[in-house]
Amino acid sequence: MVIVMGPEATQGDIEAVVGLVQAAGVEAFVSRGVQRTIVGLVGDVTQLSAVNLRGMGGVRDVMRITAPYKLVSRENHPDRSTVHVGGVPIGPDTVTLIAGPCAVETPQQTLEAAQMAKAAGATLLRGGAYKPRTSPYAFQGLGEAGLRILADVREETGLPIVTEVVDAHDVDLVASYADMLQVGTRNAQNFALLQAVGAAGKPVMLKRGMNATIEEWLMAAEYIAQRGNLDIVLCERGIRTFETATRNTLDVSAVPVAQRLSHLPVIIDPSHSGGRRDLVLPLTRAAIAVGADGVIIDVHPHPEQALCDGPQALVDGDLRELAEIMRTFPQLMGKGVVGDALMV
Amino acid sequence: MVIVMGPEATQGDIEAVVGLVQAAGVEAFVSRGVQRTIVGLVGDVTQLSAVNLRGMGGVRDVMRITAPYKLVSRENHPDRSTVHVGGVPIGPDTVTLIAGPCAVETPQQTLEAAQMAKAAGATLLRGGAYKPRTSPYAFQGLGEAGLRILADVREETGLPIVTEVVDAHDVDLVASYADMLQVGTRNAQNFALLQAVGAAGKPVMLKRGMNATIEEWLMAAEYIAQRGNLDIVLCERGIRTFETATRNTLDVSAVPVAQRLSHLPVIIDPSHSGGRRDLVLPLTRAAIAVGADGVIIDVHPHPEQALCDGPQALVDGDLRELAEIMRTFPQLMGKGVVGDALMV
Amino acid sequence: MVIVMGPEATQGDIEAVVGLVQAAGVEAFVSRGVQRTIVGLVGDVTQLSAVNLRGMGGVRDVMRITAPYKLVSRENHPDRSTVHVGGVPIGPDTVTLIAGPCAVETPQQTLEAAQMAKAAGATLLRGGAYKPRTSPYAFQGLGEAGLRILADVREETGLPIVTEVVDAHDVDLVASYADMLQVGTRNAQNFALLQAVGAAGKPVMLKRGMNATIEEWLMAAEYIAQRGNLDIVLCERGIRTFETATRNTLDVSAVPVAQRLSHLPVIIDPSHSGGRRDLVLPLTRAAIAVGADGVIIDVHPHPEQALCDGPQALVDGDLRELAEIMRTFPQLMGKGVVGDALMV
């Protein structure tokens, strides 16, 4: 940590800062200049978190120079981690395809979507029973009935389930059905929910908030990790920018950046970022090529009837192309694909 | 609603769209062109919300031309509303000052802050017992003990309490102490929480999500209103942009825009938007001048010791200036100030 | 300046950095830590601008702690400046109203707009002869013919002229007519143009780039100042954000922030930021209340016929309200208004 003091700072101001820092067991090195005096801190600065350094006399700025997260940081955990979901790995050695319907609507639709997903190479099934929707007039999901459908389809297809939870007090219920709990972009700073999924004993997929910096995303993961759960997969799903041609702007750079800062696996959601079917396959290629450890994709047997996000769901013809991508791109990245793409 | 169909749309595609629209009891007017065919819809298009028009053959675009919210819209409710909080009005005829500490820390600190607030003209006391913090290592609030402190200070000062709730399942508890429930920016799309506060029978202050469009903010208010609660005050608190000189960018234009679209009162939080003490008073002036129905401001007796957001809390000297602003600016806007600024 | 070195930095890496810094005549203070080593630099670090410190072994980060601009900075020029335009002051003691048509179209339209502006209290006339338009199919301005119209209207009304220049090689021509040269938001980093207006011997109004940070805006001003011209007025006109309800988001906080960092006057353009007539007066009030040294406003005698930005031009009724604002708000800010609002 570096404390910058302005030209108006008195000797007393500087001594007050140094005294406070040393009292917290941290060393302070003072570099005096005409325009600015710099106090460099060396040691465990978390001891200083309750101290309001910015409020002290003469202080112009306080700059952090180490990451504010620990458990998910790569600094103390140089090897990248692999998370297993119902036996399926997500991590540095593989590219995992997660696919399924945006929302669970009927047993028939869910089963068909799962079979499409599996044929394209998916080894995990996604599907939402609880849907956070911007409008209170939009379809909100089937709730527990949807979870039961997912469990039946898992039985039928063998695909473990990834499904979203939107309320801290539903976590136990959802966890009793799901193989992986998903926290969505709108809940990326719902700290009560993050703590609850951290305590649920199931792997968690944490979507990046559409307005979250990479650092805030990792801080959100730290909330989960603090409850003892390090089986976290980060999912980049597009951020909010001024561009309106796409629903959000997929930030592919976030993948190598997050992989360098954290040991957690990072995957990409090419369906929700663009919000357009014609972008899903190009963005899937880009995701694998930038180094993502997996992709999560919407498929629907009849997108024109979908109750949620139909415009972005892949259909049959696209799936053959997706299977082909899964057969070729991971290999080029030196990664295996999990499972087999049966369609090709 | 307007449906735009591309040059590739067949007669059959157009008829399919028109048929579907008419089946929902909505009239369809077709304007055929070489490059585009336009289908204008007239009637209650909410009937069409479950229909995936974008997924139909030949459809290029679907454009909404009426607001997707109803209960909070001004279209059917032309007079602007006044919300009463423990007898204190927030609405078009007044400028209400809400002030207090960012976080409740001790009885002494809360009481002193409340007295400072009152002296500056505040008629409502703010103070957080549950704090959503980006870092899990930061102070998270005192919980129910904090609520009890607030209740004691209300007893002592007569100021009704505005306090944040961060978890749907704490709503009843917080509502048993609070006069107004606050939903924070990080929970602006926490729909479970929105529905819970909608059912709690207390006025609600809904902060704009830092990445929410004005329309999404009004949709979030609609979630609350749907549960039968129209005592909602909207609070603009800065949006996330590329500028880093301020914590967020205060969007003052949002006040007249939201007041035109919705009948709900709109206030501004000049403390959290800038995150800097030196901006609070200029932004307070701007807030009243742009037409805000109130402001909510952080004050702290000893900001250098504050456990939360100390750098932005006003101190004694600032408060005299705040009292002076409250004495002069509302009047110029043709608005009364609620209560009296005693300090001057 | 602070150089942060990672745990992998060797003793040789640190010595290399220190040696290079000292060779540039700057002092270096080293604070060694386990996770990070901090090198604090004290002295004239501009000597180091040609050195690629980030490229050196072991260096993790280089953080600037003083402003990268000098001539426009307030650090060495604590008093705020006043710029005079044809005798009219823009600065800390006044609120100057600049008004006129977005584009000069005809002598009649320009004269009528100038008379409207004057009646509302304007002491400077704005009007564009060269219009930068997003579409090549939109009206691009009358060029020199427009400048002649402006000169005639100045003759008639006595109002000095503020007009935009869009090409470095038009600067002399435009300067031969104008009292103040305007650099628009799209040219905020057109460095050839900035240097040319810096050498033209006329006051300059520099609009903030719609994607420029406050620091980049001040750096653009530094380009002008470097050519010997310190008669620069900064103009905030809205930045680009995700919000689409307004054309741009007016960043009122930029006024006090820029006034603290720079001695230059700062004004606001409430017309172009919102792009909507109904926002112009509320934003004008907010501008004055936040401390702006002036406002620049579009007026048009017949906005429904305007060739450029008609939807945001004020009309007759609005102008009476504008005159009233100019009569009351500056006074409340302890500022005089320049000229008299005749209408009231």
Add this chain to the structure above:
Amino acid sequence: MVIVMGPEATQGDIEAVVGLVQAAGVEAFVSRGVQRTIVGLVGDVTQLSAVNLRGMGGVRDVMRITAPYKLVSRENHPDRSTVHVGGVPIGPDTVTLIAGPCAVETPQQTLEAAQMAKAAGATLLRGGAYKPRTSPYAFQGLGEAGLRILADVREETGLPIVTEVVDAHDVDLVASYADMLQVGTRNAQNFALLQAVGAAGKPVMLKRGMNATIEEWLMAAEYIAQRGNLDIVLCERGIRTFETATRNTLDVSAVPVAQRLSHLPVIIDPSHSGGRRDLVLPLTRAAIAVGADGVIIDVHPHPEQALCDGPQALVDGDLRELAEIMRTFPQLMGKGVVGDALMV
């Protein structure tokens, strides 16, 4: 085009709009509703560009439903174009590698960088003689001396030259040396410059403005095309967002979106978007995988001495990996690579 009229619109308002539209030779279809009346326009609406429809009585909104650009649009030119630069193709059938130093500094540095570029598979040489820099105190380029160095290196290596022009009045000079003119992100709406390069008779690479929507980017290309030059290559180089971990956010989605809207080739600059060496190769892979028709990359023989953007230049070891990417990824996309990567 669709005109939306509010409930307050009178029969006279509607007739006024329809009359004006018909007078411009455009057909108008009126759909009357209680809340809104929709007027659908069919025909050549460019005739209406000088008419201020939004200013007319009762009009709530005017929505465009066809693209505002024509010459660069794919609607009337369904086949994607190939642009040839000194004989080297950039277009749908190939992935072209353009590489070289950010800035030309010395003959030796430029030649070495060109040889590195060529060895990695580059068939075009980039290098800046005129550098637009945020700070007036930063290196601004060698000017014509730099152009002469580039010409000598072209002689020596056979690589045609791509170089930036920053001022309309330098266009002829730069065009006398260059094989392709580059317009940078800060000049993306410098319309004088766009028109000048449009008239220069050389291919143009148009970088996207860091705050430009895809539509504005295509409008900028239309400015060039209007002067008779359709040899335009679009270059995505990152947009400005709230994320600060990268210099800008590379918008890979812009490639398929722009390729669908326009027939022009689209390439990516992975060096300037991230501003970090460790991101260049992952983003290069993502660029090719998303369908870019080429990439433009900074290389430097001694990045630690670079006068401009050293932190992002590739060095020797990276170049072997780049050569390997060029050998494998384009093939997977069904595209040839231009030239041979000699290094492998």
